[in-house]
Amino acid sequence: MTMIPLLATTPISRDLPLPLPLPEGVLIVLLVIFFLVHILFVNLMVGGSVLVTFFEWLGRKDARWDRLAAAIGRTITVNKSLAVVMGIGPLLCINLVYTMQWYSANTLTGHAWLMIVPLVIVAFLLTYLHKYKWEPWSHGGWKSLHQLVGLASTLLLLFIPLIFLANVNLMLFPGEWEKVRGFFSSLSIGNVLPRYLHFIAASLAMTGLFLAGWFGREGYEIESTPGFTRPELRRIFYKVAAYVTLAQFVFGPLLMFTLPAAGITTQLYVIIVSGALVGLLTLWLLFRELKASDERIGRSYVLICVLFSFVVLGMGSGRHVYRQAALAPHQAEIKERTARYAAVLAEFNKNRAAAPPAEQTPEQLFMNCAACHAPNVKLVGPPLTEIAQIYAGNPDGIVAWAKAPGKKRPELPQMPPMIHLGEANLRKIAELMLEKGKAAQ
Amino acid sequence: MDFPSFYMDHLAGGRLIIGLIASLHVLINHPLAVGAYPLLTWMEWWAHKNNRPDIDQLAYKITFIVFIVTTTVGAMTGVGIWLSTSLFAPFAIGSLLRVFFWGWFAEWLVFISEVGLILWWFLTWKKANTPEKKRKHIKIGVALSIMSWLTMALIVAVLGFMMKPGEWNQTRAFWDAMTNPLYAPQLGFRTFIALMMGAVFVWFATFFFTKSKRGYEQGTGPRQLRNWVVYRMSHVVLVSLLGTYLFGTWYWSAIPETMKANSSVALLTQEFMSWHGQFQSLLGWTILVFAFIGLGGLGSSFLIPRWALLIPSLMGIWLLGHFERAREFMRKPWVIGEYMYSNGVHKDELAFLQSEGLLKHATYAKHREVTEENKVECGKDVFMLACSRCHSTTGLNGVIEKFTAMYGADKDWDSGGMALFIQGMHQTRTFMPPFPGNDKEAEALVAFIQQVRATRESLPGAQSTGVVVAPPPAPPAMTASSQP
Secondary structure (H helix, E strand, O other), X not given: OOOOOOOOOOXXXXXXXXXXXXXXXXXXXXXXXHHHHHHHHHHHHXXXXXXXXXXXXXXXXXXXXXXXXXXXXXXXXXXXXXXXXXXXXXXXXXXXXXXXHHHHHHHHOHHHHHHHHHHHHHHXXXXXXXXXXXXXXXXXXXXXXXXHHXXXXXXXXXHHHHHHHHHHHHOOOXXXXXXXXXXXXXXXXXXXXXXXXXXXHHHHHHHHHHHHHHHHOOOOOHHHOOOOOHHHHHHXXXXXXHHHHHHHHHHHHHHHHHOOXXXXXXXXXXXXXXXXXXXXXXXXXXXXXXXXXXOOOOOOHHXXXXXXXXXXXXXXXXXXXXXXXXXXXXXXXXXXXXXXHHHHHXXXXXXXXXXXXXXXXXXXXXXXXXXOOOOOOOOOOOOHHHHHHHOOOOHHHHHHHHHOOOOOOOOOOXXXXXXXXXXXXXXXXXXXXXXXXXXXX | OOOOOOOEOOOOEOHHHHHHHHHHHHHXXXXXXXXXXXXXXXXXXXXXXXXXXXXXXXXXXXXXHHHHHHHHHHHHHHHHHHHHHHHHOHHHHHHHHHHOHHHHHHHHHHHHHHHHHHHHHHHOOOOOOOHHHHHHHHHHHHHHHHHHHHHHHHHHHHHHHHHOOOOHHHHOOHHHHHHOOOHHHXXXXXXXXXXXXXXXXXXXXXXXXXXXXXXXXXXXOHHHHHHHHHHHHHHHHHHHHHHHHHHHHHHHHHHHHHHHHHOOOOOOOHHHHHHHHHHHHHHHHHHHHHHHHHHHHHHOOOOOOHHHHHHHHHHXXXXXXXHHHHHHHXXXXXXXXXXXXXXXXXXXXXXXHHHHOOHHHOOOOOOXXXXXXXXXXXXXXXXXXXXXXXXXOOOOOEHHHHHHHHHOXXXXXXXXXXXXXXXXXXXXXXXXXXXXXXXXXXXHHHHHHHHHHHHOOOOOOHHHHOOOOOOOOOOOOOOHHHOO
């Protein structure tokens, strides 16, 4: 693989001098899989919220949409908890494999990164409010308030992924880090916005597919969404999945062609194009299902889900292959610098261990005291001139005091004990102090 | 040194934020997840056994509150500890993840099951409408209670080995943490204080659902239900109180020994001694207040008014907060015992950096060598690298405040004395890491501090003003093209 030379402004840091707990390859496979599980629930949470908001709005004219929105809403509060808890695994893995790039991106977008915590809490609380106040707030002005709560949580849930995306994107381009001045400026690096569009569309498509199965399943109590039959619900959500997936054939290439050259390889093209081909097949199946009769709709659901999983796996792997290639030169330089530093350090420590410990001269030892005791001005403690008067001919008095100082002067802070220097050294210091103090008088 | 420095000038560098998030997490997790889940499960079981749907209803209503709080603020503050530590101390969290990977991984698995179980338990409560389903439902509650406790037991172990210096870096063994002399008393203390606070929470929440005087005459109304809860929760308070006292005292007496054994200097700092004394009296007072409430509740549910229940809860929060600070005292000046100082400098590179200079090997610094012209700029970078993880400039725990206490507010500060002090302060202030730079860098740091004192200008972090990548160090960095 040819590597693109790094820019002069690329920070080459030293890696943490500890081995990875698992082979890097294993961690990478775990990273890709854990991430896909996490993003599945994130997709269902975000896509679900958007659909709930939209259907609740439709429901103002036709109440059956309102019931449908409420039924979708009940899935979100579960999916959102799973999205959070399943996010820990990929975070663990990315921290390990891309320690230097990931944390640096976090720091550079630090305010936004920290805001994730309160923003998610507020979004989740609003989601609960929206879910549990559906009945009590169903009339008049209360209904509008209810819709506003839903809208607010949806907007928050649409915004929060952008923070993560900004980090995932920024970590890829260490050569650009010098340009970053906080979260918003990081959005102009790489291709965050096309990635974001692709993610939102994926969320809607995934949610469509999930809900087609959720409402189409045998055990679903169709009475809770009056006015819809099971095939109708299947069709509605298949339609969401199908048309949004169709749109992905615009967003996908947009994302692909706006990717900075840094990590583009033939391997990436092969993976993405194969993924897209499976995607085309899935799309064809989806449209075939849409045309099917009420009796037959849903027959290919499992097949569609399997194919969809392959598409997602392809896109997830492609994403990783790009990252790997984009960061390869940086990773290599970091490794090189880390090794060089470790070698120099080991050499230094070896020489240091070999050299006999030099005995400190009284002058050097006195440096432990000089920060507070000057020859003839009061710094933090009394000047040496005063000390020399008090302890004239009595260096042991100084030693005794320094081992366990009391507090004599109310205007000065108490002296800390100096017992760690050892009695012999303290004695040397005391003699020097008396000498210096006398000389300064 | 190798990460951009996230920094918030007025919040002790931002460390305060980790503390706030972590405290909030403990305050939710202990009473609600660890304490209340088993109590609520027990209520559900009792209601089922004695055919008391009103108690089942009440348990459900309280679980609703617990469910909402733990799956939002509880879960996110847990993740938040990690997210915020990533910003303030990436070197520490990054190292810990590598060493204690399996600990964190196991913790994650337990956490997944905990979240899965709370969703399952709460969302299927109303659907458990036959005795058979109800029995199964109660079992979910039991599993949830166990998992919540296990999450805590694991995380206490993880915290434990961060504190055990000199051991993990040689043995790197997970189970070492369990043999930490503080592990058992700490876990016991947390378990019982959680139960105690959980019981008071259930008691407190009951007041909101048993306001109506309906059915009082017949002896079947909400007021009788309140009596039922208060009487039993008082028992839980009184029993857990004993456990809290015993484990708390054990912890209190074990800590100086561990501290002495682990401390790099044999001296206990004054700060620690005062903490230690305060913990004892705070423990005593907390126990006393809980005992008063518990005994009152045994008498009559009307003896203790609702607001009075807030007092033991606040005391419990205070005690827990104080208890958590122990970790800080135990750890200083290390972030990972005997391995890495709290500013990210490794123990084995300290002498090297002191001889070579900190800036020479930094990734993010404007200059590599201190000169007369760049002194203040270098000092700023040195401050960011060596001090900013704990200190602010003019704000909380600020260096200006510290030097004012030493040298006085109205006098000139002697730069030579300050530089000497900085280089030797770890000897007398044993909680401080040694200054990890050379003489010139100490002088540069002093020059920067003197300028801050004069201008009172605040210092922005990398999250606002970005980073400056240091010029390539000598020997020149290899270019990528020379790589195979």
